[in-house]
Amino acid sequence: MSVRWFSGERAVPAWPDHDRGTAYGDGLFETMRAHRGNVLWWDAHWQRLARGATALRLRLPDQARVRDEVNALLDGGDGVLKLIVTRGSGGRGYAPPPDAEPNWNLAVHPLPAVPTAGLQLRWCDTRLALQPALAGIKHCNRLEQVLARGEWSDPDVHEGLMLSQAGDVVSAIAANVFVLHEGQWKTPRIDRCGVAGVCRSWALDTLQAQEARLAVTEVEAADAVFLCNAVRGILPVARLGACTWRPHPQVAQLQRHLAAEHPAFATEVS
Structure with missing residues (x-):
């Protein structure tokens, strides 16, 4: 599995401290199929992510930046691509911080086994x-x-x-x-x-x-x-x-x- 983490526009070595996704599930994710470096239904996945961001009132990272990082991570290969976006970091308590930068993560996993029967x-x-x-x-x-x-x-x-x-x-x-x-x-x-x-x-x-x-x-x-x-x-x-x-x-x-x-x-x- 290959993994990369980001806070706002910055690449970071791991999830930042006090991440609200870890603390409260305050975030969104998409699980996508990658084939020869291309992500199937990318636009549809991003549209659902955007609908979720509107519902939760959280910011998304720049789509073009995410896509560039996806292309670099896939490097022309196949796999299951998972994108997680959280509201960002904040202190204890449920109240969402008003100016939080989104934390986000990209990971590529092996494809699941193909079923041989129903x-x-x-x-x-x-x-x-x-x-x-x-x-x-x-x-x-x-x-x-x-x-x-x-x-x-x-x-x-x-x-x-x-x-x-x-x-x-x-x-x-x-x-x-x-x-x-x-x-x-x-x-x-x-x-x-x-x-x-x-x-x-x-x-x-x-x-x-x-x-x-x-x-x-x-x-x-x-x-x-x-x-x-x-x-x-x-x-x-x-x-x-x-x-x-x-x-x-x-x-x-x-x-x-x-x-x-x-x-x-x-x-x-x-």
Whole structure:
């Protein structure tokens, strides 16, 4: 893993002291796929980051400077690029310092293994709190996801689906979910909690999918289910608890469509 840290415009050897992201989760992050030195969906990732900065009322570093540092760090290679931006450093207490310089960090990680078959899922007991002020953005407080992922250790289970406190299906722990009913693709609304994924946005447009409140029974009765995120692309689901699905041609077609637009995913098409 390669890592670089910055405070405002200055490169620094590590996170500065009293960082509010470390103390309070007062920050944002983006996890992106890099292929041959290029970051897939860079503009969409930055737009979501900017929406998050507006919601949290924090400053972002200069985008051109970040991009220059990304290019230098990737050096033409592949990997998972993670960008973290926090409000900056401040003393004890929740009140945001008015003139804080953002602290930010770039790291490149190895690509995850490519699934050889459909995913095996489970329902999570941990539920997502309803907080519309934070819905859609990728803020640094991910304790709900940490608790959910800690619910199992079975290596045959790849992911978990999470409900909101109101009982509707929201997403997987680290991906968005789509279901097919009578020829219509649907995905949960992300207006009360959850992350509005970049790959989710691509799939919404490509499939002309509907955003809807989805019940557990609607997912379990679907004709096909897939997960998606910006690092792993389109991931067919084979099992959810006692429910099973055969490979579906529409999911395979969507995988091919994504691979045609972004060759980084070409090796992941079955």
